[in-house]
Amino acid sequence: MDKRLTVIFATLVIACSPNSDGEQAVSELQGVPVKKIELERLPDMKTPRAAGIVFCDGDEIHVLGGHTTGFLPTNTAEYYKNGAWYDSSPSFYPHDGGFTAFMPDGSLLVGGGSSEPFGIGQTWGVENYITKHRKFIPVSILGHKRAYSSAVVLPDGRVVVSGNWYAEDCTEIYSPESGAVKETGVSVQRSSPYIFPCSEGDVLIFGAQGIRGEPVEPIVDRLCGEPFFPEVFREWSPSVRTFRFFEREYSIGKFDHLIPVVSRADSLLRYGFVRVNGDRFSLLETTAEIPCSGIDGEKIRWGLFFHTDRSRRYAYLGGVSETGRCYFLRVNYNPEFDGEKAELVLYYTRREDDSASDYSCAVLPNGGVVLIGGIGKDNYTPFSSCFIFRPEPGKSRNVPLGWIVLASLLFILCVFLFVLYVKKAPAAPEREVSAPVAGKDLLTRIIELMEKDRIFLRKGLTKADVAKALGTNVSYVSACINAQYGTTFPDFIADYRIRYAKDQMLSHPEKVLAEVAEDSGFANEQSFFRTFKARTGMTPQEWKKQEAGAGGV
DSSP, X not given: OHHXXXXXHHHHHHHHOOOOSSOOOXXXXXXXXXXXXXXXXXXXXXXXXXXXXXXXXXXXXXXXXXXXXXXXXXXXXXXXXXTEEXXXXXXXXXXXXXXXXXXXXXXXXXXXXXXXXXXXXXXXXXXXXXXXXXXXXXXXXXXXXXXXXXXXXXXXXXXXXXXXXXXOOOEEEEOTTTOOEEEEOOSSXXXXXXXXXXXXXXXXXXXXXXXXXXXXXXOBEESSSOOBOOGGGGTOEEOOOOSOXXXXXXXXXXXXXXXXXXXXXXXXXXXXXEEEETTEEEEOOBSSOOOSBOXXXXXXXXXXXXXXXXXXXXXXXXXXETTSOEEEEEEEOGGGGGTOOBEEEEEEEOOSSSOOBSOEEEEOTTSOEEEEXXXXXXXTSOOOOEEEEOSSOXXXXXXXXXXXXXXXXXXXXXXXXXXXXXXXXXXXXXXXXXXXXXXXXXHHHXXXXXXXXXXXXXXXXXXXXXXXXXXXXXXXXHHHHHHHHSSOHHHHHHXXXXXXXXXXXXXXXXXXXXXXXXXXXXXXXXXXXXXXXXXXXXOHHHHHHHHHHTTOO
């Protein structure tokens, strides 16, 4: 009976398997898993636009400014809610190529942009967009006319603004309330730079695109300290950016960011990611190279958008092939925090309209990525179409009637056989079932597992390993650690390993650091150094020297 059911079930599944559009079936590219998905299409916006400012407030999608048909700046704004687009109050100034920054009160600061059609000129107008009321309020103007600049907010509410387009660049610390401005010079004239906080009162400013779109050296300026050139930029360079900048879309932690980079060493084009932790720059190790060619061998142009999703510890890189196929690379950077390689998954699809590029994007709370507007062949005919990319395929559309009938028959057959099985199966003897271990009891057992059994010394330890050892599930372990310590599982394990490593360095000063890293459960010496410095602010050698000075070693 069971064998017959297996054959029937397998036959139906194979028969119902879709073969969508004759594309080559590809399971991986250059070692990266590949999945085909469909984009969910939303109603079109009221105004076609490119270079628009897009962000999500809960499930609402807000779109501001940019330029519309004819390459004309637009001061229109709209928002998407409950399946339809609605007008917001228009802005006082057009912000085609303007900067954006979220203020402490939750409003969005929008400033600068091109002063004329066709992306010409600069402006100094600034205003706050009040999301709750969907309207703009003008504030003090900038001290410097700007277009294609970037901004980030300091803890005291002042705003650091830098970058310009076809005009002199400088960095200014600007107060929206008083209009007070403090200007400083820059090492390199840039447009659309990255601006990342690296401590409570300091930021890093860098990029690879000059004020006329030309490549420039990625020298890093900072508010407090001298400019410097990160060693990783000798081979890898930040990807060119031309649209608006949201610092939070590159953030993977406090003073911790991720950016896409490109290398053309030895005339070989490669893509990657650099982690900017404080003022330290390092290449993100990945499980495979980022593919430069698509499923049919066509070239992929990466860099249409980049977003991080901190709640899930994913990052997304968008690209388009020379045949118009859309590609989305998902980067699981969570292993990076435990010294492991980031994991990659590649998704591909085609849009229902003519394929647009250079669209604006934002991440939804559920992890989906909104793709808004964009341009096709040129800036004169932007799109009004909107799509949502979801990391996993949803329900397919326009399913043929035959597949529906077969699926229904399969469902009815499964229900019938299940009922038949239940009727014939002997009643199971009643037994006592214990409730899942949770709360303080689970915490006590986790701590015992760490401090008595020292399971954290096991290399490659996972939540599943801990859950198995405790006879519970992964969700309980993760939730318990988060609730009691306010941290993630990798950080929880890393803390135990660092404490053990310190003890080893104190009690066995003759051990070399590579041996300490090995004994403490770290994947390698590099992971040990990176984690140790992130938590102590010192390298292991510096810490040993400090302890020696205090009489500890």
